[in-house]
Amino acid sequence: METPIAVRGRGITKVFGDVVALDHVDVSITQGQIHGLVGPNGAGKTTLLGLLLGLAVADEGSLEILGAPLGRGSDAPDGVSGFVDGPGLYPTLTARQNLATVAVLSPDDVPTLSVDEALAQVGLTAAADQKVRGFSLGMRQRLGLAAALLTRPRLLVLDEPSNGLDPAGKRHVHGVLRRLAAEGATVVLSSHRMDDLEALCSEVTILASGRVVFSGPVKKLSDEDRELDYRVRASDPAATRAVAAGTPGIEILEGGDAAARPDTDVIVVRARVAAMDELVVRMVREDIAVRELAPVVSPLEAAFLALTDQLARTEPEADR
Numbered sequence: 001m002e003t004p005i006a007v008r009g010r011g012i013t014k015v016f017g018d019v020v021a022l023d024h025v026d027v028s029i030t031q032g033q034i035h036g037l038v039g040p041n042g043a044g045k046t047t048l049l050g051l052l053l054g055l056a057v058a059d060e061g062s063l064e065i066l067g068a069p070l071g072r073g074s075d076a077p078d079g080v081s082g083f084v085d086g087p088g089l090y091p092t093l094t095a096r097q098n099l100a101t102v103a104v105l106s107p108d109d110v111p112t113l114s115v116d117e118a119l120a121q122v123g124l125t126a127a128a129d130q131k132v133r134g135f136s137l138g139m140r141q142r143l144g145l146a147a148a149l150l151t152r153p154r155l156l157v158l159d160e161p162s163n164g165l166d167p168a169g170k171r172h173v174h175g176v177l178r179r180l181a182a183e184g185a186t187v188v189l190s191s192h193r194m195d196d197l198e199a200l201c202s203e204v205t206i207l208a209s210g211r212v213v214f215s216g217p218v219k220k221l222s223d224e225d226r227e228l229d230y231r232v233r234a235s236d237p238a239a240t241r242a243v244a245a246g247t248p249g250i251e252i253l254e255g256g257d258a259a260a261r262p263d264t265d266v267i268v269v270r271a272r273v274a275a276m277d278e279l280v281v282r283m284v285r286e287d288i289a290v291r292e293l294a295p296v297v298s299p300l301e302a303a304f305l306a307l308t309d310q311l312a313r314t315e316p317e318a319d320r
């Protein structure tokens with residue numbers, strides 16, 4: 001049986017005065033996915049998330065959420081929760097009081113999570129009775145997530161949920177989102193952090209200037225045919241350099257952002273995957289131990305930069 005589609009948008013256009021925030025955007029998100037929205041500042045991510053939350057309506061196009069078409073003047077879609085532009089919280093109330101306020105606003109027929117359970121899920125039990133005024137950005141983000149979890153959403157929409165989270169907080173929040181998705185909920189989130197998106201999302205939509213430049217599985221972006229820059233650290237840097245220089249398809253990068261490293265035992269090379277495989281085989285044959293080999297930027301980030309840069313170069317100046 002085909003997995004149901006949680007979000008289906010066709011030709012979505014949203015204009016603010018002279019600014020086309022979304023320009024005929026098509027997007028399909030299957031149920032149970034964690035779907036990432038990524039794009040440069042002003043690309044239209046928050047605008048699209050706002051439409052999913054029913055905070056605004058599109059000027060053109062159709063949007064279907066959890067199987068129901070979203071029309072002009074529709075209420076916020078059932079089963080959807082989340083936030084854009086930071087969670088709306090009352091600073092003079094405690095975390096528990098904030099959630100209690102949200103809980104009483106939930107319609108009676110909506111299945112809810114208890115306030116204590118929501119606080120526990122985001123790791124805020126110990127801070128439950130502290131006023132939100134004294135909360136750090138990361139704690140506010142977690143409380144915003146707890147508020148969104150109260151109604152047991154089938155579609156959770158989050159604008160930069162990892163903002164301000166320390167590594168432990170991030171791991172905790174990622175765990176909550178993965179569990180939700182495993183239980184069948186759909187999560188759509190925006191982020192500027194490619195490492196977060198790669199860790200969490202099975203699919204991403206890349207937006208640039210309001211247009212979709214890619215939408216699909218993250219692994220499709222890890223194109224083996226794309227040249228990437230790799231850091232190579234080995235037991236014998238001079239010998240590595242000599243082997244790299246003699247390996248077809250390997251370009252040693254001297255200078256530039258990627259290569260300007262203070263640790264001189266690292267060399268940076270530009271190559272496709274097949275050439276890197278050959279380089280490693282040759283190094284091992286020469287008894288050189290490979291201590292580190294990693295792309296300077298991740299495949300997703302490289303694809304993002306290539307796709308958004310390509311669009312910027314093909315757009316006339318007046319369009320930007």
Ligand SMILES: Nc1ncnc2c1ncn2[C@@H]1O[C@H](COP(=O)(O)OP(=O)(O)OP(=O)(O)O)[C@@H](O)[C@H]1O
Binds near residue numbers: 041044046048
């Ligand atoms: N309410 C509004 N009134 C006027 N212009 C707006 C409004 N909301 C968004 N815009 C414009 O629409 C475009 C898209 O904005 P949006 O906030 O969706 O981008 P974004 O991808 O979320 O950016 P960022 O990464 O900076 O958060 C921008 O040019 C922005 O200035």
